[in-house]
Amino acid sequence: MVGPSSVFTHNDGLDLDPLSDTGSNYPCFVTDGGSGELPVFEPGSTQKIELRGSAVHGGGSCQISFTYDNPPTKNSVFRVVKSFQGACPLGVSGNLAANPNNVLPALPFTVPEDMPAGVAVVAWTWFNKIGNREMYMRCAPVKIGGSNTDTSKFETLPEILKANIGNGCTTREGADIKFPDPGNDVVGQGTEGPIGNCG
Numbered sequence: 001m002v003g004p005s006s007v008f009t010h011n012d013g014l015d016l017d018p019l020s021d022t023g024s025n026y027p028c029f030v031t032d033g034g035s036g037e038l039p040v041f042e043p044g045s046t047q048k049i050e051l052r053g054s055a056v057h058g059g060g061s062c063q064i065s066f067t068y069d070n071p072p073t074k075n076s077v078f079r080v081v082k083s084f085q086g087a088c089p090l091g092v093s094g095n096l097a098a099n100p101n102n103v104l105p106a107l108p109f110t111v112p113e114d115m116p117a118g119v120a121v122v123a124w125t126w127f128n129k130i131g132n133r134e135m136y137m138r139c140a141p142v143k144i145g146g147s148n149t150d151t152s153k154f155e156t157l158p159e160i161l162k163a164n165i166g167n168g169c170t171t172r173e174g175a176d177i178k179f180p181d182p183g184n185d186v187v188g189q190g191t192e193g194p195i196g197n198c199g
Contacts, residue, residue, distance in 0.1 A: 001124050001138030003050030003106070004039045008071075008139050016053050016100060018134035023165035027078070028123065028139035031071045041122075042145040044113045048106040049124045051089050054096035056104070057128035061177035061190055062088035064109045065123045065160045068116070068151075070141050078123050079157035080183040082109040085190030086176035088126060110185065114153040117146045125160050127177045135164045158183050161194060169198035 001007050008031040019026050041047050049064060065078040072078070089104045096102060107124070119141060126136040158181035163169040171177050171194050178190030180198060 001049060001140070002052050003048065004122065004140040004142055006036070006038050006140045006142060008141070016055065018132075018136045019165055021134070021164060021166060023074075023167060026074060026137070026162070026165050027072045027076060028121070028137055031139065038119065038141055038143045040143045040145050041111045041115075043111050043115045043148065045111050046108055047111055048108045049122075050106050051104040051124075052101055053104065054099045054102045056090045056092060056095055058094055058130035059087045059089070059091045059176065060127050060129040061085045061179065061188070062107070062124060062126040063160050063179065063182075064107065065125065066115070066120045066154075067123070068118065068120050070119050070121050072121050072139065078125075078160045079154060080160055080181075081112060081157065082107075082185040083179050083182035083187070085178055085182060085186060085188035087188060094130060111144070112154070112157075114148060114150070115144050115146075116148050116151050116154055117144050120144050123160070127161070127163060127171050129174060129176055131173070133164045133170055133173065135162070161198065163194050163198060167197075169194050169196045171195065
């Protein structure tokens with residue numbers, strides 16, 4: 001993930017690595033918080049997650065979410081604003097020609113109108129279709145504009161799926177994951193749900 005430009009610097013792992021299969025670096029590679037001027041996301045605006053790389057693993061399913069914990073911890077709740085069930089980041093049969101700087105199609109999403117104002121962390125989580133059973137996660141601190149202080153509607157948004165990180169929930173290779181609760185803004189149908197204790 002290269003955008004938003006405030007994306008966290010990782011304390012461990014390479015920029016293109018998945019999370020550990022033990023969950024030791026969940027969430028966001030255990031970041032230490034952002035610094036500097038943050039991009040402003042106005043409620044109701046269209047924003048985008050920008051990605052790069054070539055190992056797209058046949059696509060898969062991904063979610064865009066927010067938490068108001070900065071830095072996020074293992075106990076943070078990431079609430080979903082958009083789900084892509086299949087063809088994320090691309091619907092291809094395998095990987096692209098090797099190039100870690102290859103620019104992939106951006107993933108657009110709408111910031112909910114009732115998002116509380118303040119510093120938040122936007123996250124992109126991805127479950128690849130082909131290859132090892134993995135969970136990818138990238139995060140960036142941002143500022144939510146406006147003056148809303150009511151968190152009640154935000155707290156009704158579903159939580160992200162967590163799988164393949166030693167938590168008893170896994171995904172099957174070859175499947176475009178159908179999220180148990182994808183939220184209201186959904187692209188694609190997915191082919192099957194995750195396996196195990198995924199609640």
